Amino acid sequence: MQRIFAIVGLTWKAAFRYRLFWVLAALLVGAVVALPMLIKDDGTARGFTQILLTYTLGSITALLGIATLWLSCGTLARDIEESQIQMVVVKPIARWQIWIGKWLGILSLNAMLLAIAGGSVFFLLQWRATRLAPDQQAILRNEVLVARAGVREILPDFRDAVETELQRRLRNNPVNPKDIPVIRKQIDEQIKAGIQSVPAGGYRPWRIDLGRAKNSLRDQPLFLRVKFFTAQSAPSGTFMALWQVGNPEKMRVWRSEPMSLAPETFHEIIIPPNLFDENGLLDIVFVNPNNATLLFPLDEGMEVLYREGSFGLNFARGLGIIFCWLALLASLGLAAASFLSFPVAAFVSLSVLILGLSSGTMASVVEEGTILGVDHESGAAQASSVLDTVLVPVFGAVLKVINLVQSFSPIDSLSTGRSITWTQLGLAGTQIVLLLGGILAAIGIITFTRRELATAQGTS
């Protein structure tokens, strides 16, 4: 370990020698200080905090990401080209220890810079929050500067009902066996629609089980996060909604004033505390006073949000996930620099990064099944190509790898006050650092070990 730490120390010295640390620190703190003065918000404290979190953390991630790639390519490739590495490899240190030492050096540098920048953002937000009016502060601390978890209704298993109905239909109307999966899916959707739809004048109940969280939720307000769809339009663009929360037979009940809500968008409705029973069950009823049927989708129609933890710890976990991304970028840069010259390694690393950020395009190609696009009216591919047979599976495989990294969105979660759990952080560490980072590290270490360093000198 002493040898590895020696390499870590050399990496730090190089970063300071090139003034990289100071320049980065200045840029990061500058971003934290300057952004609040430059960005335009929607005029609310909540909106300002959300946009500030998004842009500062986004800037920090971008700055540190680019710097990490650059440094990781440079610290190894330039050492090789300028023959400085030869002064190290002649020492009693294995090649893998050099590689890991450089990786840890970059990581520790990132950790320090991330801590400085992240800490600045955190204290800036806390300081700004204390200067707000009490009611604005309450909104911030309930909805943004908080870690909220969500719980949804446990969906019943429709499979038995679907099969029963399917068999009944097949008895009456036998069909081609090839059509059975389609019919099964249709029956499934019909059964779900019966639960999701709330006809005019009707109502829809939910029973949400808060589980063990009930013990910590005494005297805490909860939020209903709801979304509905409708096929009809209203001149005002909104529909009236009436809510009742609580069980009239067991405890006090809260009934809302008529609310004017827009469809196809999430609404968060704060409800008073202590409306769930001793078993942690919360009863919610929606009454539809409109002349239109409203549909609450099973997956996102109703979610109850509650405070799970503090913003500080949540923020730290979010920074942890960003740190995992930086660790992966460091592995990528070092792996490329293990066998490429500095400019080529930098180019390759940046290209891989851009490829990773282009997942939206690849996702559309995989979904549509063609790289040439589809006719949006008929849904059919505009033309088939031999490229599709190669690229669509390749894109599919690449997407699976990219999703290991991009399935985490700490900035999004922090700006909306959602909890980042320890499980998510652990999963990020495992998938991003150990799995993907480990694969890149293995490639890098193996190529670096087998490389003839003496033949890799630059011409200068």
Added chain:
Amino acid sequence: MNFTREKFYKPILLALAACLFFGVSQTQRAMNRDRETLGLTRVAPLENAPPVLAFTTVALGGFRGLIANALWIRASDLQENDKFFEMVQLADWITKLEPHFVHVWLVQGWNMAYNISVKFSEPEDRWRWVQRGIELLRDQGIPWNPDETLLYRELSWFFQHKMGHNLDDAHQFYKIAWANEMKEAFGGKPNYAELLDPQTDEAKARVQTLREKYKLDPQLMKEVDELYGPLEWWLPDAHAIYWAEMGRRKAKSEEQQTLRRSIYQTMQQAFFRGGLRENKIDNTFTLGPNLEIIEKVNRTWEIFAEEDLSQKEHMKSFHKNFLHNAVYFLFVANRKAEAARWFDYLSKTYPQAVLDKNGRKYALDEFAIAQVTEDVSETDVNKTTALIQGFLRSAFFELAQDDDDRAANFELMAQKVWNRYQAEIEGAQKRVGLKPMNELKRAVREELFDPESGFSPEMLNHLRTKLGMSAPTNAPTAGVVPK
């Protein structure tokens, strides 16, 4: 020797760069002139732009479009996921990158004022987004594109439709919020003598606020009032007309009609709801008709009918309805002479419109009452009771607002309906007769003093004073309201 060369190398390069920049700045004007005369560009060079805008349009060059597209995609994605807090910033960047692309301004402004605002359930949140949409066009879009009539039309529409109409559930909030802002800005009702020639520091500050914050030109305001008013400048309709008129003055001849129609439509709206009455007792506003613009609104209907011969019959139908309402509103406001004049005009222009179902010409008061009833000779006791109670409620409401004339008029209408009904059912009073008028009045009064009635405590206190009633005590009253 090498050290000396290196010592001067960088300073010489810097000096050379400075000389070249100076040279370019001198030739820039000539190059811009040549661009225009030789037709080398569709877009005029941006002049007097703030540093950020100048940077984005010059330094980014052809990448501007690409970056604008990327930002637009981000904005669409965020909107689909209901994340609106970045919208103001993204709209700002997109419009800065494409400042002369009119549809960018239109779409972003509309998106904020209409699509995003309606996603929020609280009126305050909706108002915030409507303001963002208005500010985008008024404070940035129009200054950068002063000759683009579409922008004026759109801004006028926001005022006329989003704020002035009643389709948005929060429209009352928008009107009240805007009225409060205008009250603050004008320091009361607009005084053109003071606005055009401010003498005091306070007046000068007021004019500066109007020009810099609301982009209102007092001279143009005065001209708009003379052409289309007098308008209520605390309400959005006046501003809709202002911006449409400003656009009309810059519009080409083929664009004139659209803006004129916009002005006329807003005038119709202003007639029905363009009168603002401030309730000083509980600091609220109520909307009512603007009777001062009847003459000019009438003229607009005549112009509509002349301009569009294919729609002439429709326009006549709307004109007739307008005159019906004009007569009624004037009558209710106790401006009987004007009501009679317009009634006379209506009977000459549309003779059939003033006849009852038996072909007899209405008297003025009968005609006014007929506007709010299906049939003045209604003989259903419940419907007639409800109608009389409605007039009495209005009378008490006007009394509480110190408008004794209107209160007296509503009470008169209630009495006329009562008299007519009792005459119609002669001989059957015992069976289907109405309760005595003072009993009906008492019942309505008791209902109004119920805490659930909706009248504020301040208004109820004022009404007690007007009626000469004693103030309520804390002693239990067993549910009986004092007479």
